[in-house]
Amino acid sequence: MSSRRRFLLAGLGAACALPFAGRAWEPAPMRVLTATDVHVRDYPTVAAVRWIGEQLxxxxxxxxxxxxxxxxxxxxxxxxIDMARFGAIDIVRVYSxxxxxxxxxxxxxxxPYVFDSVAHMRRVIDGEVGTAVLRGFEARGLVGLAIYDSGxxxxxxxxxxxHTPADLHGLKFRxxxxDIFIRMLRLFGANPTPLSFGEVFSALETRLIDGAENNMRSFHSSRQFEVARYWSQTEHSYAPDVLLISRRSFEALAPDERALLLDTxxxxxAVMRRLWDESEAAARQAVIDAGVHINTVDMVAFAQAAQPLLDDHLRRPGIAELYRRIRDLA
Structure with missing residues (x-):
């Protein structure tokens, strides 16, 4: 862990301890939970979590x-994720x-290509599949709070x-x-380069990588469109974001506070989705106005190239059952 992050986390502990310094007859102190997100302040997931705080x-x-x-x-x-599992921070929003x-x-x-559209993805995560995925975090020190869109x-x-997977051959992609995304890129003929989200802009600018994949909102808010001028509408994934809380932090709350947090x-x-829909359309127009070239692709060719990856995962009983439920809602 970097010294900067240690400093910030130490500050979090001190800030949360201050309210307890009062006398016994003073009002009950506020407990301040901490949440983290890699995205900018006005990003829909960040705004939705701030809304949770206001409601609490x-x-x-x-x-x-x-x-x-x-x-x-x-x-x-x-x-x-690791800091939340061990209780160093409370809430994290993370890409699935x-x-x-x-x-x-x-x-x-x-x-790849498990979801047909945003509407399909939302039906799935609002139902039994979403509930099953959220429950799956409990075994490793986390509690699932919600599943957000990621476009x-x-x-x-x-x-x-x-236009086709052949066009990726030899290119270095973040x-x-x-493992799913790394193998998918290899099947498309690209050379995958694992990097954190925050490293992508400089890697594109310095030509460490030739490209990346993400949603339009992140492409715009990270300003990666300033250096990557070609957007290809592959729609290869609608993988959502997940909002999690440390199990230690969750269990430290009073029962009524836990129920309130889960409900909120x-x-x-719904708050996040409204903001997402509004801002994604604006982001698309902004990158078009900035001169980014947007093209359609042969989605059948991409789906066929990714089929071996899908076949391998469908041999895993738990994944195969969830996949069947997802496709039943298409």
Missing amino acids: TRETGGRLGLRVYHGGQLGRESDA GALNNAFPLTQALCL ARCFYNTRRPL APPS ARRSV
């Missing part, structure tokens, strides 16, 4: 609050691809339009820390 403070009369550290102030998503190796059920949400993930690069987190999904 209002509903508890100031007894419970939430402070959000955005923009990766507390480190990468992989670091945040970063959870695949430690929490196998999330793999079903990240397989249609597509490829973008600094070199050329991509891969999130997920579920209600925040």
